[in-house]
Amino acid sequence: MTFYHTQENRYNELEEPILCDKDNAWLGEAYYFWGNEDDAVFWGVKFKRKTGKYDIYKAEINTDEILDTVFNREQYFFWIKQIEKAAKFFVKKTGTKPTLKEINDFFHERNVWTDIDGILFQDISENPIHFMVKEFQYKKRIQLALYNDKKIVTFALHYTGEV
Amino acid sequence: MINLNKLEAKIDKLFENETSDSLTKWLLNKRFGNINILLGNGKFVSMKSHKTPLFSNIQKPNFTKKDNNFTPINRLAA
Numbered sequence: 001m002t003f004y005h006t007q008e009n010r011y012n013e014l015e016e017p018i019l020c021d022k023d024n025a026w027l028g029e030a031y032y033f034w035g036n037e038d039d040a041v042f043w044g045v046k047f048k049r050k051t052g053k054y055d056i057y058k059a060e061i062n063t064d065e066i067l068d069t070v071f072n073r074e075q076y077f078f079w080i081k082q083i084e085k086a087a088k089f090f091v092k093k094t095g096t097k098p099t100l101k102e103i104n105d106f107f108h109e110r111n112v113w114t115d116i117d118g119i120l121f122q123d124i125s126e127n128p129i130h131f132m133v134k135e136f137q138y139k140k141r142i143q144l145a146l147y148n149d150k151k152i153v154t155f156a157l158h159y160t161g162e163v
Numbered sequence: 164m165i166n167l168n169k170l171e172a173k174i175d176k177l178f179e180n181e182t183s184d185s186l187t188k189w190l191l192n193k194r195f196g197n198i199n200i201l202l203g204n205g206k207f208v209s210m211k212s213h214k215t216p217l218f219s220n221i222q223k224p225n226f227t228k229k230d231n232n233f234t235p236i237n238r239l240a241a
Contacts, residue, residue, distance in 0.1 A: 065164075075165070075167065078170075085174070085178070090190070093181065102193055115173070
């Protein structure tokens, strides 16, 4: 399956994606990819502005062992059940609500997610070109958090854009 | 193909083995990192602020009824 990886253009072409370990990375430390090229471009224009240019890399990734919470009904409901179970468990044991990242970090560090290569997930796009009808955003913004970089079949520079 | 039953069993087993202490310690370290090592382990405390009735004890000004017969001329005379 094809995915896109956005980074600032720093004049060195990447040979592999950059691991994201930021605190706001929803699904914990992972290689993050976009499902749609226009979301990758929008991310570059909006958030990868420091050097005035951004790079979009195109990757083919083996998704056989990816937990697909976007298109697979069974896996989506499984995901919801586990996240809510974990959230309740955290509240019961610690008295505080966890973030989604904390739950995923916890699963990671306790070797729960070793059986999966990553998680395909979605939220709602802020990209104005996606708002083609009034009052409702119908288009998913799909991302892949890849934990196992060995599943990347190809990875190459696809496009350099200017902000 | 992901074996969801196996994955769920793994998650349930994880919860069975985790205690309040171990989970709280893990979460404190995750949120506060080295500061937590410095301060020691504690517990999560609700930081919700309570509304302080800042002005509740302030007495209302005790205005007296205006003397309609009082004129600036009277003031000068006083």
